[in-house]
Amino acid sequence: MKIVTWNINGIRTFKNGIKKILDSFDADIICVQETKVTRDLLDEKTAIVDGYNSYFSFSRGRSGYSGVATYCKDAATPFLAEEGLTGLLSNQGAVIGCYGDQVELTSEELLALDNEGRAVITQHHFIGQDGLQKLTVINVYCPRADPDKPERKEFKLQFYRLLQCRAEAILSSGSHVIILGDVNTSHRPIDHCDPDDVDNFEDNPGRKWLDQFLFETAENSENGNAADEPAEDFQESASGGKFVDSFRYFHPKRSNAFTCWSTLTGARQTNYGTRIDYIFSNHSLVKTFFIGVDIMPEVEGSDHCPVWAQLSCTLQSSPRCPPVCTRHMPEFIGRQQKLSRFLFKIPEKQNISNSSEKSLPGSQDAGEIRENLNPVVQKQNVGKKRPTDREDTNAHKSKKSKTTKTESNAKGSLLAFFKPKQTQLIPTKEKQIESCQDGPGTGSNSKICPSDLQNDMNVSKLLEMETENQDEVEGESTSMDKPNDCKKGPCTGFWKAVLHGPPQPPLCKSHNEPCVLRTVKKAGPNLGRQFFVCARPQGHASNPQARCNFFAWVEKGK
Structure with missing residues (x-):
């Protein structure tokens, strides 16, 4: 049997699905933490993985936060x-208790x-020296202490x-117990990259809890055995710890x-x-069943x-x-109803025929109801040009044609609000000359008279004046002949001051390399201020390849 734990920092980062990752471990139980997914965002390819059965715990207060999941191979399906x-x-009934x-x-x-x-808990069975035995696996993502x-x-x-x-309590019931996951506390100084940089390392409350939760031999408690070999004899400490750090x-000395x-x-x-x-x-x-433990x-x-x-x-x-x-x-077995089924009911055809007698709540009348439910060709209003015999013949041949254009009645319809309004174009001088030759007329081939053109031009001038006044109020100008006062003048200096770009990075003193620009994001008097530090990765002070201690604030205005 193989078991794996991993804080994945977001299960949705595996865009191609998680199956490939699970298969790569070749493990019977894979426990992941910080899934950062809520139940409404859990997709089927993540929840239902071929060859595995999964168990999730979701954050109920914040989205994209916390969360754990345990994947078990079908050959290692838990009983509870x-x-x-x-x-x-x-739920009542099938619980571990x-x-x-x-x-x-x-x-x-x-x-x-x-x-x-x-937390997610699964309970399994295996055959041991004493017959059938229980194994309870507790997958946890412990909270982080925010200073x-x-x-x-x-x-x-x-x-x-x-x-x-x-x-x-589970251990006292007769089951073996494995607790694995992100505990968010380093236990000993050997487990920390720079324990001297941590204030009151031994006095940390989380480490004190681990001291009494775990038990180990005195020689293995801090510095480890003389060689990196498994401890042969563990005795419980005075505090009564019942669990072992298997790594x-x-x-003990790595x-x-x-x-x-x-x-x-x-x-990293x-x-x-x-x-x-x-x-x-x-x-x-x-002591009895563990063969090896290691990190990856x-x-x-x-x-x-x-x-x-x-x-x-x-x-x-x-x-x-x-x-x-x-x-x-x-949602994954097809029992969940669609939300649309609870919002409306599709009307039947026989109800549509009776809609002329009853009206829906609101401002719609019977004619509008018919038009919205099933738009059809309306009766032509008086004064509109009658169709020719040829048009009648074509209309009978094409019964599935689209709705023809109709003139809106006094009340109007809902569809009229979605039709684009037609705007009249101001005629040109050529049209004015053509209208003088033919004279005024009516119908679709009528020309525009000079008097009508003059009126339209007057209206156009008024609109232009109104637009210019509006632009002046808004502080903008729509004239094509703009003054060139801003060219290479005070405006250029203003934009250079605003869009000056990032400051030139200095060279760090230890490596003589360009620094990287950072911004303070922690709340306080320096929030938002920028500073330069060495561009190399963070590391121990004794590591020459790590970041040096160069630091410089960026002066305001630069």
Whole structure:
């Protein structure tokens, strides 16, 4: 059995689907975090993957935030599955249970901890030395403690306590437990790229929680064994921790083994990161069934890298998927009704024939209803030219022709609002001369008289004057003969001052290379200010290939 965890930083980044990624791991269970997808945005090719069954937890408060998902091969289908840690999101019946003592948290706090979509639990069966055994896999994405939001620090600690409470309760019920995912805390100084740069490293509340949640030998607690070999004997610490960091169990002394790097500073190039993605397990499972654990820094596509664990046991497949599986979602099995079915009902033909007697609410009369439902040729108004016999013959031959143009009645119809209005063109002097020869007339071949032309010209002049006055009010000029005062004058200097472009980057002192321009985005007195720093990726101060400490503010107006 192989299990993998990976913070993918957005499941929709896999534009060609996630199946290719899942197959590349060749694992029975793949747990991903930070999917950043809500249920309404989950598409079928992501939810229903051939050869796998999936289980999602979505954020219910924010879109494009948090979220976890567990993909199991069909040969490793779980017997039970559940969303969340509290049990408040589970349906009655097919649940894992074992919620532990949650009296320290109110119902509102419990619901808030689960509403961000941070946990999915699946329970499996395998054959061990003692016969059929249970294995519960808890896929978690622990909150990040925002330094600017003190309430999030307490939220993170509450989540840690809830996770420990649930995991220990499931372990006490007789099931083996694996907790894996993004824990968002580096445990030991060996797990951090620069622990000296972190204030009060050992006093961090998250690290204190890990100290009492995990247990390990004294010789392996900080500096690791003499060689990078699995620890032979683990004893529980005085705090009573029941779980093991499986990576440190197999690699107690390996340094620079990081799983997360800053993409903004390019820190992955210099391996300037932290190890915050873990696979925890109860001691007996690690000692008996775990074969190996390692990280995969060569896998790109996220600011995290995957972590895998290999076990010597073989999972048994459930004959059916649990109810929370995505295969049972109504939108993916054809049971969900279309929204349009709840908005209107298609009218029947027999109802249309009776519409002349009844009118719909509003300003539509019976004639307009017929026209909107089924536009047909209306009766021709008096005074319009009668069609010829030839036109009548053509009309009978083409019964499926489009609606002919009709003159609007006094009230008008709804279709009249969508027809473009025809504008009359002002006649030219040639037409004026032609009209004088033929004289005024009526009908379709009538000419324009000089008096009518003069009136139209007067109206045109009034419109031009009105337009000019309007342009003057708006501060613009529509005249073709614009003054050339702005050419190479004060206007040129104004636009140069506004559109001067970015300032010339200076050279950093250590590498003598052009710097890169940055902008302060953190709230405070320097918000929006620009500055120059070394263009190389972030790294340890002892690394000559890393960024130097050059820094320079950009002066205002430059």
